[in-house]
Amino acid sequence: MANTGTEKKNNVKRKKLSITNIDFELRSPLLxxxxxxxxxxxxxxxxxxxxxxxxxxxxxxxxxxxxxxxTITKSINTEGVVIREESILSSAVNGTVVPRVENGSKxxxxxxxxxxxxxxxxxxxxxxLDEVNARIAHYESIQLLNSGNIYENKDTYNQxxxxxxxxxxxxxxxxxxxxxxxAVEGLSVSVTKKQIVIGTPVNVDxxxxxxxxxxxxxxNYISQGAALLADRAGYYVDQADGYEDFADYxxxxxxxxxxxxxxxxAQPGPVSRNFGKLITQFNWYLLCAVSRESAEALKVGQRVxxxxxxYSGGMIRMQLAAVNEGADGQIALVFRSNLMNAEIASLxxxxxxxxxxxxxxxPVERTALRTVEGEVGVYVQVGNIVRFRKVDIIYSDxxxxxxxxxxxxxYLKRYDEIITEGTDLYDxxxxx
Numbered sequence: 001m002a003n004t005g006t007e008k009k010n011n012v013k014r015k016k017l018s019i020t021n022i023d024f025e026l027r028s029p030l031l032x033x034x035x036x037x038x039x040x041x042x043x044x045x046x047x048x049x050x051x052x053x054x055x056x057x058x059x060x061x062x063x064x065x066x067x068x069x070x071t072i073t074k075s076i077n078t079e080g081v082v083i084r085e086e087s088i089l090s091s092a093v094n095g096t097v098v099p100r101v102e103n104g105s106k107x108x109x110x111x112x113x114x115x116x117x118x119x120x121x122x123x124x125x126x127x128x129l130d131e132v133n134a135r136i137a138h139y140e141s142i143q144l145l146n147s148g149n150i151y152e153n154k155d156t157y158n159q160x161x162x163x164x165x166x167x168x169x170x171x172x173x174x175x176x177x178x179x180x181x182x183a184v185e186g187l188s189v190s191v192t193k194k195q196i197v198i199g200t201p202v203n204v205d206x207x208x209x210x211x212x213x214x215x216x217x218x219x220n221y222i223s224q225g226a227a228l229l230a231d232r233a234g235y236y237v238d239q240a241d242g243y244e245d246f247a248d249y250x251x252x253x254x255x256x257x258x259x260x261x262x263x264x265x266a267q268p269g270p271v272s273r274n275f276g277k278l279i280t281q282f283n284w285y286l287l288c289a290v291s292r293e294s295a296e297a298l299k300v301g302q303r304v305x306x307x308x309x310x311y312s313g314g315m316i317r318m319q320l321a322a323v324n325e326g327a328d329g330q331i332a333l334v335f336r337s338n339l340m341n342a343e344i345a346s347l348x349x350x351x352x353x354x355x356x357x358x359x360x361x362x363p364v365e366r367t368a369l370r371t372v373e374g375e376v377g378v379y380v381q382v383g384n385i386v387r388f389r390k391v392d393i394i395y396s397d398x399x400x401x402x403x404x405x406x407x408x409x410x411y412l413k414r415y416d417e418i419i420t421e422g423t424d425l426y427d428x429x430x431x432x
C-alpha cells in the first residue's frame with residue numbers, strides 16, 4: 001500500500017512536469033504560415049496603437065506669452081476742476097512783463113516777481129541776457145574741469161551721461177517740452193565732462209570771450225524796468241487764466257456734484273492786463289463727481305494717488321477731504337494737496353484718474369486659465385513639454401487676472417511661457 005501511495009504521488013509530479021514542458025514542433029507549413037500572419041497582424045496593431053498614443057502625447061507648437069511682472073491699478077476715471085485761493089497781481093505801470101522767478105516758486109510779501117518794460121525790445125534784451133548768463137555759467141564750469149578740478153572716479157561720468165540721457169528720453173516721452181532744452185543741455189555737459197576726463201581738452205576761452213562781450217552790450221542796451229512786487233506771501237504764477245474768482249475757496253469742502261458740473265462748464269472771465277497772480281494758500285483742491293458705487297471704495301481722510309491729464313510728473317498723492325452726496329446717485333469728492341510746482345500751479349480743468357489699489361504680479365489672460373483637480377492654474381511650455389502651474393489670483397477683471405509672484409513650488413514663476421490657447425492639453429504632453 002505504501003508503494004502504491006508513492007507511485008500516485010510520483011505520477012502527479014510527472015503529470016505537472018509534462019504540462020510545463022509542452023514543445024510545439026512547427027513541421028506543418030500551413031501552421032507556420034498561420035502563425036506568421038498572426039504575428040504580422042499583431043505587429044501592425046501594435047504600431048497603430050503606438051502611433052495613436054504618441055499622437056495623443058504630442059501637440060504642434062503653441063502660442064505662448066512670457067510671465068513678467070506688471071502692475072495693474074484699479075481706478076476711477078472722471079473729470080475734475082482744480083480750486084486754489086488766488087489773487088491777481090496788478091500794477092499802475094503798463095508794458096511787457098518779464099517774470100524774474102520760476103512759476104510755482106514761493107515768494108514773500110514785497111519780493112520782486114517780475115519786471116515791466118515800456119518798450120518790448122527791452123524785455124527781449126533781458127531775456128537774451130538771461131540766456132547769455134546761463135551759457136557763461138555752462139562754459140565756466142567746463143573751464144574749471146580743464147584746469148584739473150575733476151572727480152577721481154571716472155565711472156561717475158558714465159553714470160551722469162546715462163542719467164542725462166534718461167532725463168532727455170523722459171521729457172520726450174512725456175511731451176514735456178518745457179524741460180527739453182534743459183535736458184539737452186544736461187546731456188551736453190555730461191558728455192563734455194567725460195571727454196575732458198579721458199584726456200581730450202575742450203577749449204572754451206574764445207566762446208567765453210564772445211559771451212562776455214555780448215553780456216556787456218546787452219546790459220548797456222536795457223533800460224530800467226519797473227519792478228512788480230508780490231503784495232503778499234504765496235506761490236507766483238506768471239499768467240492768470242480767468243478762472244481765479246469762479247469758485248469760493250472758503251466753501252470748497254461743501255461742494256456738491258451739481259457745483260462740480262457747473263464749474264466744469266464755466267467759461268473764463270476776462271483778464272485785461274495779465275501781470276500774473278499769487279496762490280495765497282498752501283492747500284489746493286481737486287473737485288470731481290463719481291457714482292455712489294464708485295465712491296463706496298473711498299473714505300474721508302484716505303490718501304490716494306491721482307493722475308491728472310495736465311500734469312506730466314506722475315501721480316500726485318492727495319487726501320480725500322470731503323464726500324458730499326447730490327441728486328441722481330452722484331457723489332462729489334473733494335481732494336486736498338499742498339504739493340506745488342510750475343505745472344501744478346497751472347492746472348485747472350483736468351481728466352482725472354483716481355487710483356484705488358495696485359496689484360503687482362503676472363498678467364494672465366482669462367482664456368489661458370485651467371482647472372485641474374480642483375486647482376486653478378495655467379499650462380506652460382518647458383522645453384518641448386507641457387507643464388501645469390498653479391496660480392494665486394490677487395486681481396481679476398473681464399479679460400485678465402493677476403497672479404501673485406510669491407507662489408512656491410508648483411506655482412507660476414517669472415519667465416514661464418504661458419500657453420494662451422490649445423485643446424487636449426495636460427501635464428507631460430510633448431510639443432513638436
